[in-house]
Amino acid sequence: MSDKRDLLILGGGLVGMTLAIAAAKKGISSHVVDRADPAELTAEGFDGRASAISTASWNLFRNIDIADALEPFGCPIASIAVTDGMKPGRIDFQPEEHEGTLGRMFPNRRLRLALFEAAQGEDLISYRPKTNVLTRHRGDHGVTAMLADETVLEASLMVGAEGRLSPTREEAGITMAHWDYSHRAMIVGLTHSKPHENVAWEIFYPAGPFALLPLLDDEDGSHRSALVWTVAEKDAAGVLAMPRSMFRAEVAKRMHGVLGEIELQGDISAYPLSFQHTVQITGDRLALVGDAAHGMHPIAGQGLNLGLRDVGALVEVMSEAARLGLDFGDAQMLARYQKWRALDSLMVMGATDGLTRLFGIPGKLPSAIRRLGMGMVQRTPPLKRWFMDEARGVSGEVPELLKG
Amino acid sequence: MGDATVANETIRPQEAAHFGALAAEWWDPKGSSAMLHKLNPVRLAFIREAIDLHWAGDIHSVKPLAGKSALDVGCGAGLLCEPLARLGANVTGVDAAAENVAAARAHAEGSGLAIDYRHGELGSLGLGQFDLVTSMEVIEHVADKQAFVSGLAAHLAPGGLMVLSTPNRTLASRALLVGAAEALGAVPKGTHHWEDFVTPEELEELLVAAGLTVGTPKGISWSPTKGLHLSDDLALNYIVTAQRA
Numbered sequence: 338m339s340d341k342r343d344l345l346i347l348g349g350g351l352v353g354m355t356l357a358i359a360a361a362k363k364g365i366s367s368h369v370v371d372r373a374d375p376a377e378l379t380a381e382g383f384d385g386r387a388s389a390i391s392t393a394s395w396n397l398f399r400n401i402d403i404a405d406a407l408e409p410f411g412c413p414i415a416s417i418a419v420t421d422g423m424k425p426g427r428i429d430f431q432p433e434e435h436e437g438t439l440g441r442m443f444p445n446r447r448l449r450l451a452l453f454e455a456a457q458g459e460d461l462i463s464y465r466p467k468t469n470v471l472t473r474h475r476g477d478h479g480v481t482a483m484l485a486d487e488t489v490l491e492a493s494l495m496v497g498a499e500g501r502l503s504p505t506r507e508e509a510g511i512t513m514a515h516w517d518y519s520h521r522a523m524i525v526g527l528t529h530s531k532p533h534e535n536v537a538w539e540i541f542y543p544a545g546p547f548a549l550l551p552l553l554d555d556e557d558g559s560h561r562s563a564l565v566w567t568v569a570e571k572d573a574a575g576v577l578a579m580p581r582s583m584f585r586a587e588v589a590k591r592m593h594g595v596l597g598e599i600e601l602q603g604d605i606s607a608y609p610l611s612f613q614h615t616v617q618i619t620g621d622r623l624a625l626v627g628d629a630a631h632g633m634h635p636i637a638g639q640g641l642n643l644g645l646r647d648v649g650a651l652v653e654v655m656s657e658a659a660r661l662g663l664d665f666g667d668a669q670m671l672a673r674y675q676k677w678r679a680l681d682s683l684m685v686m687g688a689t690d691g692l693t694r695l696f697g698i699p700g701k702l703p704s705a706i707r708r709l710g711m712g713m714v715q716r717t718p719p720l721k722r723w724f725m726d727e728a729r730g731v732s733g734e735v736p737e738l739l740k741g
Numbered sequence: 742m743g744d745a746t747v748a749n750e751t752i753r754p755q756e757a758a759h760f761g762a763l764a765a766e767w768w769d770p771k772g773s774s775a776m777l778h779k780l781n782p783v784r785l786a787f788i789r790e791a792i793d794l795h796w797a798g799d800i801h802s803v804k805p806l807a808g809k810s811a812l813d814v815g816c817g818a819g820l821l822c823e824p825l826a827r828l829g830a831n832v833t834g835v836d837a838a839a840e841n842v843a844a845a846r847a848h849a850e851g852s853g854l855a856i857d858y859r860h861g862e863l864g865s866l867g868l869g870q871f872d873l874v875t876s877m878e879v880i881e882h883v884a885d886k887q888a889f890v891s892g893l894a895a896h897l898a899p900g901g902l903m904v905l906s907t908p909n910r911t912l913a914s915r916a917l918l919v920g921a922a923e924a925l926g927a928v929p930k931g932t933h934h935w936e937d938f939v940t941p942e943e944l945e946e947l948l949v950a951a952g953l954t955v956g957t958p959k960g961i962s963w964s965p966t967k968g969l970h971l972s973d974d975l976a977l978n979y980i981v982t983a984q985r986a
């Protein structure tokens with residue numbers, strides 16, 4: 338009866354599902370439990386977000402054989418333009434010819450579809466959507482989860498991948514340092530008259546950052562970008578209540594016509610922003626991945642990429658455990674995973690947090706400091722290099738799976 | 742099958758509970774065997790490489806010992822036996838202490854691994870020959886070292902591989918293993934008697950006298966950034982392969 342598997346992955350979102358597939362490629366079996374309905378998650382209009390996939394994350398997708406299916410939907414980012422509310426002083430992050438692109442933009446919906454399809458073909462993945470977990474247990478020899486229908490799932494290692502509110506993390510008593518930005522990200526698709534020329538814009542306003550991320554043209558040839566507009570929590574309700582025409586006008590005002598005439602495409606969605614961090618991302622027979630391990634501000638587009646690096650590191654540590662005959666819940670292996678990831682996520686989060694704080698204070702003086710700050714990033718090659726490497730996910734000790 | 746009384750030994754319920762607790766203690770990565778747990782992946786990495794080289798196997802295989810037999814002498818609660826069993830070997834573990842063997846059995850059962858554990862002196866158990874013979878951190882506790890090594894050699898099948906590890910007898914090992922580690926509680930007091938430690942040269946002599954040839958030893962060192970790791974520095978602890986001459 339017992340179908341004891343290697344992994345019990347709780348949460349089959351972008352990160353949890355990628356983990357299951359990457360593990361399966363290494364012969365590691367898993368149960369994946371998610372409370373959501375995949376049909377809803379991949380319905381047109383459910384998640385209007387698009388994600389920047391770094392070069393390192395793209396390598397992971399190649400290595401787990403889902404890149405070919407995704408390729409037609411990716412829009413390469415040739416450069417990132419960072420400006421301070423459109424005042425003079427703009428940093429362009431542009432890689433050298435031989436360095437390839439900074440990343441690719443994908444609609445989240447496409448990422449989910451590709452992952453679900455790949456997971457379906459894997460015998461090593463037992464996927465249970467629309468399923469709630471009643472109780473979790475981590476013992477000396479393995480872990481179990483009891484489902485709402487009283488089925489008990491068994492494995493060697495439990496993985497918390499339920500996103501930032503992870504109940505598995507909460508139950509393990511792992512607390513996160515939490516910083517609420519009191520801001521909300523408004524997400525909507527835009528069509529625009531001028532081509533974006535594969536430039537991603539990050540425009541910093543005192544009220545919060547405003548990002549335009551290039552997407553592929555529509556079938557009818559209209560040019561598209563994804564907008565992430567960050568507004569203060571106190572203004573969010575007002576902004577969301579605006580008639581569409583007014584919302585459009587407010588957005589256009591902040592874009593200074595860089596992309597010509599604009600129209601809104603699809604529904605506007607809103608996400609509260611917060612920053613969460615914990616050094617502890619493991620427990621007895623437990624590992625956290627993705628937003629469950631680190632929530633962060635999305636302005637630098639690193640949340641998913643960071644989660645995919647968790648996947649690469651965890652799978653590498655687990656394949657090493659298998660090669661050495663160690664149990665998948667082995668404490669030394671988990672310690673290695675934790676040590677490996679802690680520094681990386683702290684570096685990325687520190688930089689992202691620093692960026693928004695630098696740009697989040699109104700007034701003349703901060704604006705001057707901001708311009709100076711940007712000038713500094715522009716003038717200081719190592720820092721710029723680091724930002725670029727970070728955006729492309731090639732700094733630090735990179736897991737094998739994320740190498741080209 | 743030699744010692745049937747050991748294999749069929751029946752354990753009373755309260756004893757089973759006692760051995761279960763003992764196993765839990767041995768297997769607690771933060772408990773009194775913490776040092777052994779940290780050492781385990783390091784010596785397993787060496788053993789894995791030795792296995793791949795010796796039998797020219799696939800370095801990615803997760804069952805490189807499939808179809809092979811393995812004997813671990815001084816097995817404790819099975820910290821090495823269980824990985825060897827997962828790698829596909831038919832494993833026999835021997836330990837002088839009946840308590841350790843009972844704890845090892847209790848743990849292997851929980852792990853769902855079939856391992857043949859025996860307690861007693863290796864020479865009196867009448868075991869046959871094995872493709873892989875290991876003995877980690879044991880020879881330093883043994884009085885007649887030549888008899889011990891020859892006993893191991895007698896259980897090595899033709900074409901087989903032996904792997905031994907032990908602390909070196911240097912001033913560094915005296916300071917760290919006996920002094921600091923005990924003071925810090927990293928290993929229980931009285932675990933090590935420095936005078937009994939064997940140098941790599943002495944071990945080679947013992948192995949050669951038992952009709953074996955010896956590979957190049959690797960050191961197990963410690964650094965603040967890497968923790969315990971394999972290195973060329975043999976001063977503290979070393980691990981080495983041997984095979985029939």
Ligand SMILES: Cc1cc2nc3c(=O)[nH]c(=O)nc-3n(C[C@H](O)[C@H](O)[C@H](O)COP(=O)(O)OP(=O)(O)OC[C@H]3O[C@@H](n4cnc5c(N)ncnc54)[C@H](O)[C@@H]3O)c2cc1C
Pocket residue numbers: 347348349350351352353370371372373386387388389390468469470498499500501504522524565608626627628629635637638639640641642643644
């Ligand atoms: C506005 C915004 C824009 C972003 N833009 C980018 C970007 O451009 N690039 C980038 O890299 N990152 C970006 N991010 C971050 C990125 O979206 C997240 O880092 C990523 O989705 C994390 O994936 P995850 O699988 O860890 O968590 P999630 O995507 O949150 O998935 C969690 C899964 O667990 C399931 N679940 C939740 N609770 C339970 C439960 N109790 N039981 C069972 N299942 C449960 C959910 O149904 C879901 O499927 C952005 C985030 C936001 C908010």
